[in-house]
Amino acid sequence: MKKLSWFHCHSCKETMAAYLFLLPNLLGFLVFTSVPVMASLLLSFVEWDLLSWPPRFVGGANFVALLRDPYFWQYCGNTVYLMMSIPFSMAGSLILALALNQKLRGIVFFRTVYFLPTLCSGVAIYMLWRLIYNPEFGVFNQFIAKAGELLNLRLTGPQWLTDERWAKPALIIMGVWQMVGGYNMILYLAALQGVPRDYYDAAEVDGANGWQKFWAVTWPQISPTTFFIAIMSIIGGFQAGFDPAYIMTGGGPNGSTTTIIFYLYNNAFQWHNMGYAAAIAWVLFVIVFAFTLFQWRFYGKNVHY
């Protein structure tokens, strides 16, 4: 029997080539993703300030402390509260997509303009909104004051970012502005273009008006997209809020705009409670995982027509 040498065996050559192609990415993936995921689980069971060695094993104490930490619950509440921007922006995205889904001129122009806030999201935009919400010379309060002049009233707008009651609504308004014309609108537009024309024709034959056509044809047809956008936005929402909190409010006033991720950052990189921060990260992971599972389970069951 002829013995095949390593280099002359076809599949061995393919295997070698495959591992060489994979190597750089796999190495990076192991070092910066998969090992750290494991490591953070281990970290969540220790108490460590980065300086002392070795870290002190505390079992589940971090998680117990977390569940008893009133601040953590407050910040979870803030995170969920701030997600109120999701339904508003989704409704806006759908309305804009419906308006765009016609034979109109200038669609590309509108699409570009609507995408600007999503495109430029970041430190610069949050600084801009800090100016917009300035109580004295920001756009909103000037507008309120001028509207008051017209009505012969002395109207003063809220203190927005420095008022505990108004800071969250301010961030929600900004969030809607940022999200309404972005990814979600483009996804809705794609979904609308995928609804078969025949369905509308059939509805028209039955004498349905625009409103009825929307609820009987469009809405059920795009329900998978709505579901997808909602779940992805919620998953993103749980991890959101660091940049605006850091730039605009510092998490205040009185912790009213601190989100889970901002609390995690403070614990890890300001106060050096590495174990506690890792525990927060894992709680976050469990929440996100639950929503992902939910999506997998229900995708194709409840939403398809």
Next chain:
Amino acid sequence: MDVETDNNRLERRRTLDQVKRSHLHRLILQKIGSYALLSAGAVSMVAPFLWMISTSLKAPGAVFSFQQTWWEEWIPTSFVWENYVKAMRVVPFLNFYLNSIFVTLCVTLGQVATSAMAGYAFARLKFPGRDRIFFGYLSTMMVPGAVTMIPVFILLKTLGWVDTYKAMILPGIFTAYGTFMLRQFFMTLPKDLEDAAKMDGCNYLGIFWRIILPLSKPALATLTTFTFMGSWMNFMWPLIVINTQEKFTLPVGLAYFQSLHHTDWTLLMAASVMMILPILLVFIFNQRFFVEGIKLTGIKG
């Protein structure tokens, strides 16, 4: 008999015309309504940006004054271009710019190159453990970045890499997402060309370089634009790993600027305009890839 049917026919046509005409009226009304809605939306999207630009061109005192008419709020009486020069002098803004460009280019090139190679291996080559490794990639895609952030920081600290460019670049390069996206795209390419190339004695590198990559330009462009954007705007990670001002990227530099000059609105806005500009240019030239990319990721999940 004949006359009657003709009359009937005429009658029917008339009503049909009426229906059509009312339908046309409705359509025109609908179009006007749509344009009104879309324009109102466009104005509210753009207005904050205009406010940003106009503030960046105002004289410092003009931001605070209240004796202006409404149009003076939006169009400065005199354009103070000096703000831009000043903004660049107050902090080493040019330095931040160069840092951002360097880090973004490294991350983008690194990510596209390594993802394409790995994606090719997963999509086209057979090797033991392929499906298991790929499942490993997939299962980390939903892990929040916050989970890996802390251990990666500790790792960089033990290596003595904190406050280096490496610390900003390396962790940004390797994402399961890029590999996954390109693998999905490579799977859709026809296999005939590869088989022909193999017959001609082309090796795997040749196939990858001469066939797979040229056919995948749209997908590569999409990944490039998204990675570029994400890296350019990334604030949290550089904030965590960089301590010295010389290595600040634009977002961190801008935040630092704000911490020094909390109320110098004209300068802050001038700096913001300068930060947004490159992204805007990239977007205008790559718009198509954005839209396609969003649809691709959205539909595939």
